Amino acid sequence: MDYANTAEEVEVVNDQGLKEEEMTDDDDIAAAANSRNEGASDNIMDNTEDFFDWEKIVHEAENGEDDSSSFDMEGVEEIPTDDELLDYVSDDESVFDVLVEGIEMKAKGYKPELPPRNELSEDSKALLFWRHEGEGKSFSDWKIKVEAETTEDCREENVTIYNVHRFALAMGPKKSGYFEALLQSDSYTENSDCMSTVKLPKEVAKQFPDFLDYLYAQPLESKFVINFDNWKSMKYLANYFLVPRLTEAVADFIEKDMEYYNLGHMENYISEFHRDISDDMSRRILPKAVLICAELLQSIEVDSPLLMSIPPLMFRSIIMRVCVHNHQEALHTCTLVAAYLEHNVEDRLVFSIYFCDNVLFSLFGDLHKSEETTIELALTWFRLMTKKGWTFEYRDEPCFWGIEMVKEALADILRDYLRSKTPSLEMMERIVRDTPSDIVAKCFRDSVDEARTLREREAKESEDD
Known part of the structure; x- marks a missing residue:
């Protein structure tokens, strides 16, 4: 899901130079806003599975050759066959260069010291006007009605109304392209009620207050709202409401969080992003995940959920970057490879001649x-x-x-x-x-x-x- 994917739109550049889209007339703008409600039932987890050119992407990331922000899907080549993969791995000298450099594995159980958690300052908290409604001080001029989607097992109605402010939604460096288009449209029927209604997955709806906090807080501190518990929902909401600055902030948080070598967090990120490798954020996060997994390899056990969440070509790329120094490291690495192959890989061609012969x-x-x-x-x-x-x-x-x-x-x-x-x-x-x-x-x-x-x-x- 991209932050600029509404049908029949034309491109317009916002204050930060990031692309959003606008309709050619008011009716089309209203249609764009309505289409969000119709698409809200999409599952957060995209089930798309595709081939990821691990060797090329990781090499580009390691050598600063990749610009994920300019990734163009129209230029993507067709998915190569297994035979083409074998030719590529054996012919591309850059693979050998990366392998020679190697990755220094951290000792088993290695944990860097975590820094103090950043929190919003009192000045930023004072800007969260939407939270002041109970005090009668919010001066709200708009309402957002959030309907949490129910399942067949749970018919419980869950509706929350938030009193918000148009300027916080549709203006400034963190503005929402969705609300900007909506509030500029005089033809949108809900404008007369000064309230918009959105339907969100239940887990995402729970995190909607954090999304509002992000929009209202000071620009330099708003990123402090993002954490491991809400990053997935914030990513979803950034795409849903067209907030490119939030998408960038989520990616920044994940990259920083991976550096603390938390196995559970790594499993969560890999499970999420390897499902759709055409997404810009996936192409940014997954190469770094390869390097982090290689560094913490000695801490990964054979029955680890992280091990089983790694797709085959990514696992091969991880092992090819490992540099062992003693018997114990080699023993653990070989044991992991055997456990992975037994549970995850049926096609021997995924593991190329180079992988078997050299690594x-x-x-x-x-x-x-x-x-x-x-x-x-x-x-x-x-x-x-x-x-x-x-x-x-x-x-x-x-x-x-x-x-x-x-x-x-x-x-x-x-x-x-x-x-x-x-x-x-x-x-x-x-x-x-x-x-x-x-x-x-x-x-x-x-x-x-x-x-x-x-x-x-x-x-x-x-x-x-």
């Missing part, structure tokens, strides 16, 4: 291969690959060599473990059960060759003596 192979190389935790991880990956059917009969099949490289890295883990440990009978049974037969056969053959070489060496030493 996973290097992660496995950072593991201490003689430890019990490492062999447990290897067996987990073997079971995953069998479950997903990631075995190929033809060498020209996409991802063949990537998966083969991963299998070889897992086979190295198994061989090193068997050389350094004397496995229990239970562990040997698990190894035989979970490991692909070709790898088991190769390990057996290698052990026979090593035993033969050892016997020959011992025989030669005895002859020399």
Whole structure:
């Protein structure tokens, strides 16, 4: 939903240079206002799912090459196929540049110190004239009747009338394009009653007082009204009432809030914005979400709601930006990747040759291969690959060599473990059960060759003596 999407409108620039729209005559202006009520039943959560060019968008965000405010949907290319994705990832050198730079992961449980919460000053509170109606001092010249939408399960009527002021709604740097058009129209029927009626989702209607506070407060402090509890409703209301300054303020709040590494908040943002990647705010928020998730990766658990909320291409982009420094970081990262693949991804092409061949192979190389935790991880990956059917009969099949490289890295883990440990009978049974037969056969053959070489060496030493 965009703040300038009313039908049959022409563009006009407001005081801040932000585009709003106006009708060519009063009847059209009234139609624009009425259309808001008709569209109020739209769900806050847009269910649209689309392809997001993570590598390009994140790279642009990291290097300051993207201007989200000028994003033009008419210039968007068609959604690429999986084969085109593989070609893009393997050919775009910028991906390798970002990977080399890496992301420094924060220690597990890392939490930066939160600053004091900003609140409206007494001067700003004094400007909230709409709240003074009970004192008989508001001098209100307009009313807004907010009807909270009901569901089949709840028929309860919920109507609230707010006494407001036209100048606060339709003038100034935070003005509402909706009310500006409405109040300029003499033909709009509700003008005679000095009251407009809007229908809002129940949760949004609860936050309408915060929306009014934002409009009335001093411009430099109005952003303090936005918080994690109301940001989604404020975003909705900004789009509904055409307040571009509020849309910008919500985006600023989210970007700042992500820097405090709250897993629950990150899950909320990703779940909201990955549903419609054509939206300007999504293109602004999601690239930063990739970098923040990469930094806090060690704090994400395998059963975390955040992990399961990340779309596949975004998850790949996160892992490709991680730079591990020790066995524990590599172990946790590989475990997360396995858990994610098991629950979220059915199409192996989402994870390109480059991802399998370079990223996973290097992660496995950072593991201490003689430890019990490492062999447990290897067996987990073997079971995953069998479950997903990631075995190929033809060498020209996409991802063949990537998966083969991963299998070889897992086979190295198994061989090193068997050389350094004397496995229990239970562990040997698990190894035989979970490991692909070709790898088991190769390990057996290698052990026979090593035993033969050892016997020959011992025989030669005895002859020399």
